């Protein structure tokens with residue numbers, strides 16, 4: 001490929017202790033946690049709304065945060081924000097969980113479908129209350145590296161190009177954009193033909209009025225409608241990594257045209273698309289090749305460097321712990337990631353990247369960044385007991401209780417064996 005050299009002088013802006021690149025749920029959790037410890041924190045978000053896929057991307061469901069037997073596993077900021085989202089927007093928390101963990105075992109799972117926009121505004125409030133600074137409409141572009149140490153990040157916004165120095169950088173772009181540009185190895189995934197909008201129909205309006213429940217007004221209306229497992233992915237549609245403008249554009253154009261085609265089959269005065277996803281609904285673009293790769297067959301393992309306990313959102317019983325090493329690279333002392341770019345393989349990536357665990361890894365990354373600065377150590381080398389104690393103080397479950405582990409610990413999902421579950425997309 002032909003290349004040119006392009007140089008220009010750019011302004012050096014305020015120095016921050018911690019810069020968080022990307023304001024999805026993981027990034028907001030990281031920034032809020034860092035700022036609450038009193039460290040100067042800047043969150044950079046390229047869009048105009050916080051929450052990433054969880055709001056802008058219209059993925060408005062806290063997947064189950066329990067073991068499917070009535071025991072809650074996921075706490076911390078995920079629990080706080082699930083509850084917060086139900087205070088002002090839609091409250092779809094099942095009756096069994098309305099007042100916290102049920103007294104009796106239940107197979108009903110602890111989930112919440114929320115209003116994406118209202119939850120996004122609540123995240124803005126959480127962030128501003130924490131004392132973190134935010135720049136919307138501001139893209140983190142390139143980390144400036146001295147060897148493997150990050151000195152700050154170049155940004156691009158209406159005001160032009162600028163440099164923000166920092167002591168620790170947290171990459172929560174979801175796509176590992178900044179890590180990749182820092183030279184850290186990453187692994188890319190494949191994404192299916194999924195594009196879901198929010199539609200309002202006359203039938204939906206009637207449903208909402210009859211139930212006196214505005215949450216019932218919406219229905220999902222899809223272009224590509226392929227599920228997590230890629231079932232029925234059309235053979236003439238590519239699987240995108242999502243890591244180039246060309247791929248993103250191909251995905252968008254195909255979906256817009258397909259939606260128009262589908263709309264032609266219904267009467268125009270009976271329905272309206274009220275919101276389209278403002279970012280590609282790609283599940284697995286890229287993750288860090290970290291110090292440890294989380295996998296589904298880690299179920300029921302305790303890790304010394306666990307930063308949170310999580311559960312499988314789909315299959316009951318399976319319990320996991322997430323090692324700090326899934327977020328770090330020992331050879332890059334002041335960079336960490338969180339959210340859907342944590343290191344994981346196969347179906348393990350699906351379990352780790354969804355909204356509640358993404359919030360918890362974001363929270364862990366924020367706390368780990370603070371501890372690294374406070375103790376003048378590399379993030380991968382922070383005193384793990386101190387980190388765990390801080391997270392526990394913030395209501396995070398670090399180790400799942402052994403009493404929750406079922407007697408039959410055989411690991412099997414959809415009839416697949418361990419190698420298939422850990423090996424790739426199922």
Ligand SMILES: Cc1cc2nc3c(=O)[nH]c(=O)nc-3n(C[C@H](O)[C@H](O)[C@H](O)COP(=O)(O)OP(=O)(O)OC[C@H]3O[C@@H](n4cnc5c(N)ncnc54)[C@H](O)[C@@H]3O)c2cc1C
Pocket residue numbers: 021022023024025026027044045046047049050051052053054059060061062063138139140141172173174175177194279280281282283338339340341353354355356358
């Ligand atoms: C189709 C689909 C269905 C799903 N269903 C569910 C579900 O039902 N429940 C569930 O819990 N999870 C679900 N998920 C997964 C979940 O939505 C995501 O994994 C999770 O929200 C990821 O959060 P994140 O903060 O890691 O990343 P993201 O949400 O991707 O956030 C990244 C943020 O960074 C910003 N950004 C990116 N690059 C830059 C840059 N260079 N500079 C500045 N900002 C940048 C983006 O604008 C965005 O705000 C689904 C995902 C998909 C795609």
